[in-house]
Amino acid sequence: xxxxxxxxxxxxxxxxxxxxxxxxxxxxxxxxxxxxxxxxxxxxxxxxxxxxxxxxxxxxxxxxxxxxxxxxxxxxxxxxxxxxxxxxxxxxxxxxxxxxxxxxxxxxxxxxxxxxxxxxxxxxxxxxxxxxxxxxxxxxxxxxxxxxxxxxxxx
Numbered sequence: 683x684x685x686x687x688x689x690x691x692x693x694x695x696x697x698x699x700x701x702x703x704x705x706x707x708x709x710x711x712x713x714x715x716x717x718x719x720x721x722x723x724x725x726x727x728x729x730x731x732x733x734x735x736x737x738x739x740x741x742x743x744x745x746x747x748x749x750x751x752x753x754x755x756x757x758x759x760x761x762x763x764x765x766x767x768x769x770x771x772x773x774x775x776x777x778x779x780x781x782x783x784x785x786x787x788x789x790x791x792x793x794x795x796x797x798x799x800x801x802x803x804x805x806x807x808x809x810x811x812x813x814x815x816x817x818x819x820x821x822x823x824x825x826x827x828x829x830x831x832x833x834x835x836x837x
Contacts, residue, residue, distance in 0.1 A: 683756065687759070687760075687763070687765075694765055695765070695766070696765070696766045696767070696768075697756070697760055697765060697766070697767045697768075698767070698768050698769075698770070699753045699756070699757075699767070699768070699769045699770070700769075700770045700771070701746070701749045701750055701753050701769070701771060701777060702746060702749070703771050703772055703775045703777060704742070704746070705723045705724060705731075705739075705742050705743050705746045706723075706724055706729075706746065706771070706775045706776040706777040706780075707772070707775065707776075708772075708774045708775070708776065710722045710723060721735075721739065723735055723739055723742070723743050724743070724776040725776070726776070726779060729776045729777075729779035729780045729781075730743075730747055730780055730781065731743040731744075731747065746777075747780070750777055750780050750782050750783065751782045753769055753782075754769075754782035754783055754785070754786045755782070757769060757786055757788065757809070757811060758786070760811065760812075761788075761811045761812050764812050764813065765812070765813070766810070766811065766812060766813035766814045767810065767811050767812075767814075768808045768809065768810040768811075768814060768816065769783075769788075769808065769809045769810070770806060770807070770808050771806070771807060772804060772805065772806060772807070773792050773805035773806060773807040774805070775807075778807065778809075783809070786809060788809040788810060788811050789809070789810055789811070789814075789815075789816070789817075790807055790808065790809045790810070791807070791808050791810070791816045791817055791819050791820045792805055792806065792807045792808075792820060793805070793806060793819050793820050793821045793822065794806075794821060794822055794823035796823050796827070798819065798821070803823045803825070
């Protein structure tokens with residue numbers, strides 16, 4: 683990434699990030715009708731990871747944190763280089779509460795994805811920087827159309 687970004691023979695005009703939100707999803711707080719509930723891996727008090735998580739869940743949180751730290755630091759570098767950038771995640775993602783995003787100085791916009799071509803009415807937030815004004819994207823659905831239903835898979 684850095685080699686491409688800093689290569690004087692390349693002209694980077696915009697960078698968009700969509701870090702995975704699985705470990706930061708509040709869907710992990712939803713109780714299931716049957717079967718074991720998913721364990722929350724983060725919380726408002728512990729956005730970088732719950733104390734005592736182990737094994738594969740600890741690895742997943744650590745990997746996601748590495749991506750979150752990289753993404754936030756890349757946004758800072760892009761801002762300094764005056765290259766437009768944006769970062770996407772669900773509005774209620776615990777990713778936004780991590781120390782890396784809490785420290786990131788940026789503008790933000792929130793909207794229902796269904797009003798931008800998505801099939802569900804999920805609230806999405808974009809942080810964005812230099813050279814962008816995404817404020818006109820802030821649209822909220824009043825349900826005038828069909829949405830795909832939310833469902834949980836046991837797979």
